Amino acid sequence: MGGVSAPGGPDPRPQVSPGADGGGVVDGRRCRSCDEVSAFAWPACPACGGAVDPASFGPFGTVWSATVVRIPVPGRPPPYRLAYVDLDDGPRVLAHVVTDPTADRVLPAPVGGRVRLLPTTDDGDLLVEVVPA
Amino acid sequence: MSTVSVHGVGTSHFGRQPERDLVALAWDAVREAFADADVTGVDAVWVGTVFGPPGVAQRVLRAMGVTGIPVITVENACASGTTAFLEAHEAVRTGRYGRVLALGIEQMSTAFAGAITPEPTDPEGRSGLALPALYAMAAARYLYDGAVTPAQLAAVSVKNHAHALHNPRAQYAGHHTVEEVLGSRMIADPLTLLQCCPTSDGAAAAVLAPASGGSREVGVRAVALRSGAPWNHRSPHVWGHDVVRDTAAEAFAAAGLDAVSDLDVAEVHDAFTIGEIVTTEALGLVAPGEGGKAAESGVTALGGTRPVNPSGGLLSRGHPLGATGLAQLAEIVWQLRGEAGRRQVDGARLGLVETMGGGVSVLDGNACVVAVLEAP
Numbered sequence A: 001m002g003g004v005s006a007p008g009g010p011d012p013r014p015q016v017s018p019g020a021d022g023g024g025v026v027d028g029r030r031c032r033s034c035d036e037v038s039a040f041a042w043p044a045c046p047a048c049g050g051a052v053d054p055a056s057f058g059p060f061g062t063v064w065s066a067t068v069v070r071i072p073v074p075g076r077p078p079p080y081r082l083a084y085v086d087l088d089d090g091p092r093v094l095a096h097v098v099t100d101p102t103a104d105r106v107l108p109a110p111v112g113g114r115v116r117l118l119p120t121t122d123d124g125d126l127l128v129e130v131v132p133a
Numbered sequence B: 001m002s003t004v005s006v007h008g009v010g011t012s013h014f015g016r017q018p019e020r021d022l023v024a025l026a027w028d029a030v031r032e033a034f035a036d037a038d039v040t041g042v043d044a045v046w047v048g049t050v051f052g053p054p055g056v057a058q059r060v061l062r063a064m065g066v067t068g069i070p071v072i073t074v075e076n077a078c079a080s081g082t083t084a085f086l087e088a089h090e091a092v093r094t095g096r097y098g099r100v101l102a103l104g105i106e107q108m109s110t111a112f113a114g115a116i117t118p119e120p121t122d123p124e125g126r127s128g129l130a131l132p133a134l135y136a137m138a139a140a141r142y143l144y145d146g147a148v149t150p151a152q153l154a155a156v157s158v159k160n161h162a163h164a165l166h167n168p169r170a171q172y173a174g175h176h177t178v179e180e181v182l183g184s185r186m187i188a189d190p191l192t193l194l195q196c197c198p199t200s201d202g203a204a205a206a207v208l209a210p211a212s213g214g215s216r217e218v219g220v221r222a223v224a225l226r227s228g229a230p231w232n233h234r235s236p237h238v239w240g241h242d243v244v245r246d247t248a249a250e251a252f253a254a255a256g257l258d259a260v261s262d263l264d265v266a267e268v269h270d271a272f273t274i275g276e277i278v279t280t281e282a283l284g285l286v287a288p289g290e291g292g293k294a295a296e297s298g299v300t301a302l303g304g305t306r307p308v309n310p311s312g313g314l315l316s317r318g319h320p321l322g323a324t325g326l327a328q329l330a331e332i333v334w335q336l337r338g339e340a341g342r343r344q345v346d347g348a349r350l351g352l353v354e355t356m357g358g359g360v361s362v363l364d365g366n367a368c369v370v371a372v373l374e375a376p
Ligand SMILES: [Zn+2]
Pocket: A031, A032, A033, A034, A035, A036, A045, A046, A047, A048, A049, A050
């Protein structure tokens, strides 16, 4: 998945720490006031503006929806698989989905299917793999 | 406080026009709007643009002699033009200025080879979430939930391309079949090329002033704007639904609308086929889960009971981002005056404009604008 042009400045994507068995967990935040969860280390709760505490989410989650991008995006040769993943008891995150190199055609991850968060790609993208039901 | 009317509208042609600059495109729109309103100047200008360079508003306006007055540039993604309209309306309503120009301008063809480059300072943009992929995931979820079929998605494209056959300003038009739409190149599963708006250049403008009872004045019953709240695992709907619903509720209440069914014609944000389906449901023009069926059965076609996007919409008229909202407004003004030619909705008295802008991750849309307009 290499070749993403990396502009200067801090990476805005969620930060992922190593988890058990080679998985990854998102270093996010949970709101003290409204219990909203966020994948980001932002200074306040995006829902209510309340104070937030560090919280980890993942590695397992469920695919809310998924697609395959088949058009060129600068630095990203198509096709590539994207999914919105609802991490268990955690936030919805946008992740790339591991591609089976032996597949004839790249298809979207199954909606409603289970996935596991992995360490980020070398380029810093969130990455999940489809796990058996 | 004044009741506000649209006194004149104008637009450029819409399409890939890399050989023309924004001065030329804006001149087409402003010249027509001024002539339509029978004025030669205004007291202030709000300009909507997304990718226009710094100073672009003053640069295009000075070329047509609009100088020495307040010029304010606004950016709200695809809703930038309608945001300019909202602010112009408020300025006239409160008496801050007497006559105001709202102008939307955008040149996409010289900026992007294909889809808009995802914004690298946004988390999801940095992750490669091109806008077609965002809408594609709404469509994929609708398919998973059984709320739409592939043929119903395609029906929106078929309908709007057919509407545009009667719009000489449209970028594209044609008699397509569902099979052709579904068979066109896949962009982001399940959305094919003919389900995605094109890369467009264009400008559109409106002159607003207090209502004076003129026979060609289109009244602004209400206009509302909201930016999205967080969209996440708790959201009951796909991206963009709830902010459209909530903005519409605010606009409908302010307009004193008895029922959504009182609306005779609507221009809504169909940047992608699924967008029109979700939006017609969120607006209440059709029941939840009925948006796809409404497109397929002709309910939302010209001649149907709820005509949507008679101009061809963003899918066919084109989508020059900052200009789009005012292009939608111009269409509704022509419809309510009975000047829409072969795409006229007979006897249209109440019209709706809805524009949706996106591109900030976590939020249910950067901004949504909904306006209700009334025939002279
Ligand atoms: Zn909170």
